[in-house]
């Protein structure tokens with residue numbers, strides 16, 4: 001089966017449900033659970049229709065996850081946001097205000113307030129998550145080194161509020177997972193090295209159940225419904241990867 005298709009995503013969800021309790025970011029932060037959980041997070045960077053399809057699939061499987069929408073024409077689609085929310089998923093705000101304000105913090109926080117207000121006209125947003133634009137020289141979450149999101153009745157930001165010493169973070173970075181990590185096997189007193197490239201590798205980690213808490217971040221637009229879509233995304237990702245080697249772009253989310 002081709003990777004990064006909705007069919008493959010369904011397999012991933014099945015593996016989550018077998019050994020873990022799926023959670024939204026909000027419920028994770030509010031409950032601070034101690035058991036085996038997978039925080040399911042989605043960044044809706046473009047193509048909100050693909051988020052809707054993923055949300056429907058999850059709903060059908062009894063999973064509730066969090067969808068972070070950018071405030072951008074064509075992405076901030078009220079109809080789609082309302083539909084996804086009506087399925088029981090959490091909606092969050094995928095902010096990029098330092099980029100929009102070109103690094104001006106005062107302007108950035110004003111934009112943040114305005115955009116949050118626009119979100120709250122249709123949904124009571126409680127968590128936010130920064131968008132990482134590889135072409136930008138700003139890191140949007142730096143806003144919170146000056147301001148406090150709690151003053152905006154926000155309970156958390158996954159990049160700040162989740163303890164990644166406790167929670168393994170896995171993300172689909174452009175049709176790839178690319179992570180290497182090792183886990184101490186308590187019973188056999190040896191380390192298990194995971195080299196994660198494909199979704200099947202992620203499924204293997206879930207099936208092993210050696211790791212108690214995991215956060216899976218998935219971009220719905222990277223997962224296609226049919227071969228035509230899959231091919232389009234394949235070409236797009238390859239163009240972007242060529243660009244990446246040319247100007248040395250990299251994922252800034254974790255600097």
Ligand SMILES: [Zn+2]
Pocket residue numbers: 043044045094130131132
């Ligand atoms: Zn994003």
